[in-house]
Amino acid sequence: MSVFEVSCFKSIYYGFFSLMFYSFSTQGVAQETQIDESKKTVNEQTSEDNKTVEHIVIISSEKRDVNIQDVPMAVSAFSSEDLNDFGIFGMKSLQNAVPGLVFNNTGSIAQPYLRGIGTRLALNGLESSIAIYSDDRYLSRATSSIFDFADVERVEVLKGPQGTLYGRNATGGAIRVITRDVSESLEGKLSVGVGNYSSYNLSGTVSGPLSDSLLGRFSVLTKQRAGYADNLSPLGVAEFDDQDFQAYRTKLRWQGDILSAQLTLDYWRRHDLSGIDIVDLSPPGLNLGIALGGISGQYRDEVASALPSKEKAKEFSGQLVLEVEFDSADFTSISTFTDLEHSLLIDADGTSANTLDVLSSPDIVDEYSQEFQIISNNVGPWEWIIGVNYFNSAVDFDLVLDVGIGSHISSGLQKVKTTAWALYGQSTRQINERWAVTLGGRWSDEKKQVSQVASVDAFTLTAGLPFQDHSSWSDFTPKATLEYKLPDTLFYLTYAEGFKSGGYNYPAKGNNVLEPETLKMLELGMKGDFLDNRLRLNMSLYVYDYADLQVSRNSGGDPPVVTTENAADAEVIGFDADIVWRITDRFSLTTGVNLLDTEYKEYDASAKVFSPPTAGMTDIPYDASGQSLLRAPDWSYFLTAVYEFSWNAASLPLVISYARNDDYLFDFIVDPLSARLRQQEYGILTARFSYIAPDGDWQIAIWGNNLTDEEYYDDISGNPSGIRGSWGEPPTYGIEVSYSF
Numbered sequence: 001m002s003v004f005e006v007s008c009f010k011s012i013y014y015g016f017f018s019l020m021f022y023s024f025s026t027q028g029v030a031q032e033t034q035i036d037e038s039k040k041t042v043n044e045q046t047s048e049d050n051k052t053v054e055h056i057v058i059i060s061s062e063k064r065d066v067n068i069q070d071v072p073m074a075v076s077a078f079s080s081e082d083l084n085d086f087g088i089f090g091m092k093s094l095q096n097a098v099p100g101l102v103f104n105n106t107g108s109i110a111q112p113y114l115r116g117i118g119t120r121l122a123l124n125g126l127e128s129s130i131a132i133y134s135d136d137r138y139l140s141r142a143t144s145s146i147f148d149f150a151d152v153e154r155v156e157v158l159k160g161p162q163g164t165l166y167g168r169n170a171t172g173g174a175i176r177v178i179t180r181d182v183s184e185s186l187e188g189k190l191s192v193g194v195g196n197y198s199s200y201n202l203s204g205t206v207s208g209p210l211s212d213s214l215l216g217r218f219s220v221l222t223k224q225r226a227g228y229a230d231n232l233s234p235l236g237v238a239e240f241d242d243q244d245f246q247a248y249r250t251k252l253r254w255q256g257d258i259l260s261a262q263l264t265l266d267y268w269r270r271h272d273l274s275g276i277d278i279v280d281l282s283p284p285g286l287n288l289g290i291a292l293g294g295i296s297g298q299y300r301d302e303v304a305s306a307l308p309s310k311e312k313a314k315e316f317s318g319q320l321v322l323e324v325e326f327d328s329a330d331f332t333s334i335s336t337f338t339d340l341e342h343s344l345l346i347d348a349d350g351t352s353a354n355t356l357d358v359l360s361s362p363d364i365v366d367e368y369s370q371e372f373q374i375i376s377n378n379v380g381p382w383e384w385i386i387g388v389n390y391f392n393s394a395v396d397f398d399l400v401l402d403v404g405i406g407s408h409i410s411s412g413l414q415k416v417k418t419t420a421w422a423l424y425g426q427s428t429r430q431i432n433e434r435w436a437v438t439l440g441g442r443w444s445d446e447k448k449q450v451s452q453v454a455s456v457d458a459f460t461l462t463a464g465l466p467f468q469d470h471s472s473w474s475d476f477t478p479k480a481t482l483e484y485k486l487p488d489t490l491f492y493l494t495y496a497e498g499f500k501s502g503g504y505n506y507p508a509k510g511n512n513v514l515e516p517e518t519l520k521m522l523e524l525g526m527k528g529d530f531l532d533n534r535l536r537l538n539m540s541l542y543v544y545d546y547a548d549l550q551v552s553r554n555s556g557g558d559p560p561v562v563t564t565e566n567a568a569d570a571e572v573i574g575f576d577a578d579i580v581w582r583i584t585d586r587f588s589l590t591t592g593v594n595l596l597d598t599e600y601k602e603y604d605a606s607a608k609v610f611s612p613p614t615a616g617m618t619d620i621p622y623d624a625s626g627q628s629l630l631r632a633p634d635w636s637y638f639l640t641a642v643y644e645f646s647w648n649a650a651s652l653p654l655v656i657s658y659a660r661n662d663d664y665l666f667d668f669i670v671d672p673l674s675a676r677l678r679q680q681e682y683g684i685l686t687a688r689f690s691y692i693a694p695d696g697d698w699q700i701a702i703w704g705n706n707l708t709d710e711e712y713y714d715d716i717s718g719n720p721s722g723i724r725g726s727w728g729e730p731p732t733y734g735i736e737v738s739y740s741f
Contacts, residue, residue, distance in 0.1 A: 023530075027582040034279045050561040063165055063385050064375060069527050072438070072481045072492035073157040074540040074576050076592070079638040080152055080180075085655040086640060087686035087705050089154075090148040091132075093713075094175070096659040096684050098157050100576065100594030106715050106726070107276045107358075108311060110145035114159060115542070116572050116598045116632030117172025117519065119550065119564075124363070124397035125504030126550070126564055129517070131170035134177050135264065137336040140169075140393055141365055144315060144340060146275070147268065150221035150247045151205050153180045159576065160542060161498025161519050163477030164440040167389065167422050171498035171519045179264070180275065182215035182253045188741050195734025199225035199243070210252075217251040226605045228730055229277040232295060233352035235306035241277035241727075245270045246309075262321045269314040273345070275714065275726065276311070277303050280677040281351035282722035283610065287351060289721055291615035292404070294353025300711060300727045304352040306402075307359075313342040325377070332373040340365035344399070350724035354404035361398040361413070361457045367693045379530060381430035393418040399506060400458045410455035411507035412461045420446040420501070426479065438481040446501045450508045467509040473516050475499045489528035496521050500550065505564055515566050520545040536580040544572035551605070551630075568603030570629055572596065586644045593637040598629035607668040608677075610720035612681050617718050622668055633662040649694040657686045666716040676723050682712040697740050702735035 068077050076098045078088065086097045091110065095103040102118070104111040112118055112130040121126045122142045132139045139145050149155075155177050162170035186208035193201045201224070207217035223246075227239025247268040254261045280287045280296035297303040315338065322333040345358035373387040398413040426440030452467040454460040477497040484491040498519040505511040519579065525540035548566045575595045582588045606621035628634075637661035645652040660683035668679040685708045690701040709731050716725040 038437060053536075063373065063387075064383075069490065069529065069536075069538075072483050072490065072494060074523065074525060074526065074538070074542070075419070076157040076159070076578065078155045080154065083149060083152065084701070085158045085642065085688055086657050088149070091146055091175070091177075093705075094155065094157065095661075096657065096686070097592070097638055097640075099592045099638060099659075100159070100574070100596065101157065102631050102633065102661070102664070104631065104715050105146060105275050106717070107344065108146060108270075108274065108313065108342070109142040109344070111142070111631075111715070112145070113158070113631045114173040115574055115594070116570075116596055116629040117542070117544075117546070118631060120630075121564070123399070123506045124395055124414050125448065125506060125508060126501070126514070127169045127501070129169065129171040129500050129550070131166050131168075132172040132177075133166075133174065134266070134317075135179055135319055136321065136334045136371070137317060137338065138391070140367060141340055141363070141395075143342045143344075143363065144338070148221065148245060148247070149177065149231075150203060151180050151217075151249060153178045155455055159540075160494075160521050160523060161477070161496050162477040163496060163498040164424055164426055164442045167424065167442050167477075168391075168420060168444050168446065168501050169402035170497060171500040171517060175368060176681065179249065179251075180205070180207075180217065180219075182217045182251050182262075184209065184215065184630060186741075189738060191736060191738035193734055193736035195225075195491045196227045196732055197228065199223070199732070199734060201736075207251075213255055215253045216256070217249075219249045221245075223249045227273065228727070229297065229301050232297060232302055232304040233306055233363070235348075235352060237273065237305075237310060238309060240273045240303045240305065240666075241268075241275060242272045242310075243274050244272040245274075253340060258325045260323045262319075264319040264321075266317045267315070269312075269468045270279075271310055271312050273307070273310050276303070276307075276345060276347070278347045278350045278724050278726050279303055279659060280722060281592075281716065281725045283673050286610050286615050286673070287349065287722035288616040289349040289351030289353035292353045292355060294349075294351035294355070296351045300730055303347075303350075305347040305350075305357075306352050306354055307347050307357060308347055309345070311343055311345045313340070315340040328376065328378045330375050330377050332371075332375065334369075334371040334373070336367075336369045338365060338367040340367075348719055349721035350723060351721075354402045354719045357402040358690040359400045359408060361400055361455070362396075364396040366394045370381060382427070384425070384427040387423075389420075389422040389424070391418070391420040397506060398457060399454050400455065400502075408457035408458035410460050412452045412460050412465055412467075412509070413455050414450065414452045414504075414506055414508055416504060416508075417449045418446065418501075419448075421445065434485050436483040436485070438479070438483070440479040442477050442499075443474070444477070444499055444501075445472070445474040448503060450504045452507060452509050460708075462509055463508055464509065469504070469508060469513070471502060471504075471513050473502045475516060475518070477518075479694060486529070488533070489526065492523075492525050494521070494523045494525070496523075503550075512565065513546055514550055514564060517546070517550050517566070519547070521616070534582045535553045536578075538578045540576045542572075542574050542576070544574075546569075546570040546572065551603075568605075568624070569601045570599060570603075571601060572598045572632075588642045590640040590642070591638065593635070595635050596632055597634070598632045600624050600627050600629065603627070605668060607670045608674060608723075610670055610673040610722075612673075616720050616722060617674075618720075620670070622667055622670055627668065628665065630665050630667065633664040636661045651690075651692040653690050653692070655688045655690075659684050667718055674718065674723070676725070677716055677718055679713060679716065682710050683708070684710055699736075699740075701736045701738075702733075703736065704731065705729065705730045709734075 063598040102113040158174040188206035203221040205219040227242035295304045320335040324331040342363040346358040348356040371389045423441035428438040449470040479496040481494040523542040603624040605624040608617040640657040688703040712728040
């Protein structure tokens, strides 16, 4: 840690505790009051002068609806209005408003990292360390985790291990996308937008009563866009990083006297090369594909690839929620299913040569989960929840590679079946008007069965097939929180643990079985409203002790695939701050910052290096002890300014946002020739200017993203062919018209 970074952390440390002392001294003598009821409503202001921070977000991170300021946890939450204003159209753009979140992707495979915790490539037999949910449905596959938002009520980013209530694979946190609920009266919205790259989008929603006891909501979204990059090679498709996406949702809710039932059905499909605009980043003459006569794109708007077709993916899913109300508790049953089919395509060498192209057979996923919860509903000093969860998954996956030898090769068709059980409970006891304590825990038990057979679509290199194996793991993840409340400030101290299941690599044969990774966290936090509720300040200091990390790297084997191993232990020290300041009735500022100091305590790793004049990369042993965690920027922040003009009773809000990330490593750099494995520091500027009619029915918005034309990468990787990278989005802009009724 540099002298500058030490100084920064010392300043934050003393500032944090100075503010705590200020809060105690100014509020401790105030008359104690019950929680302000105005904090329990959405979009309700706390004073008539319109200069206070709006209490806009009610979250359900603890399985019940609570104002975000009353939750002893570091959470970033965004209403649907926030998502539009900040230019957040989908999962990947969340990183522009959540400091500490890095959301990379390899093609269509999501790679979210939160506070330095994440998983590089969650292929068959593995899952991400950040749990992602659509309502109450867990999205286990990385392919399902990159999607655009359609008819969304809010998004919650829960920071730190969520092992008690969200269980397995929430080591680093959880992201929850909450869709809009049915409405008791007829309402709807229609939006149409166009933009550069021949893009257009159309979305529509209608909701209301279907009978005296049945309510319904129906929504649709379609997005089309030409490719960001033209293909210089006549061997492949003409454009890359285009978009062809459709999503449909149906919600039906039946309400009885004490029993209610809600059914949600979702379907989405895509047929494009979104996120796949890969180019060579190797030093001149050292990419194997170039050495064999291939070419590569030199600029962001061009690629050179022989990929012959586009990716296809589709998913059909459902959720059935049954709720029964009793006098002192509510019973909830949550049933979900997922049916996913996906064909993975990646030009892994970034050239027109067929040295390392991924042409996967369909990734087929069938999942089912069942959860029962009993949640207290009485008003009093004691709140509690107990539950049981069952999860079952069956995945078929075959990674087919074109390596330019006249036929396709594979490590074999691999099937993984996962069966997981969990029992959990959490209780909060209000000791008095100021002090409260929360205790919780989750016992998890998981079994994975793997089988590997010869591929039906390619020549199988793995010998000794068929192969079968099974493993099981169990763990207990506790949580304890101590709260201290003043009239407008909450202080909390939390100890929590997270658990990520063990698993298998692809291919399973020849690789060691992965053991679970665990994370222990101690977090000290404060949430407060100051200056007559015009200033909101939420802060947290946290320390992670991270054991048995599941770290991915290129194997360099035959065929060359990515392997994951229990590599090391690590430590993380960090600081989060979120600030909202309502300066005037028209002008407000929102900002957030994350500072990280990360370190592998002990890690016998490997690193990719070039060996000139031979093209391509090889592996060498590398002691990564003392190195920073990969994809963990030392600092990141965002700043959003909102000014609301008015004209003839209409509202004209102008929103300008800027997000910046420090540099970070995609992989270890051990010689100057591998310097491109680092993401350079970059910033993204977005803006949105809207006209909102006096009655609020009509809206017209002009928007722009990456307005400073910043060049950055969504992914960079070293492999046997060389270094390749995938560009981030170029400047985009457009206009959107919507009508609500």
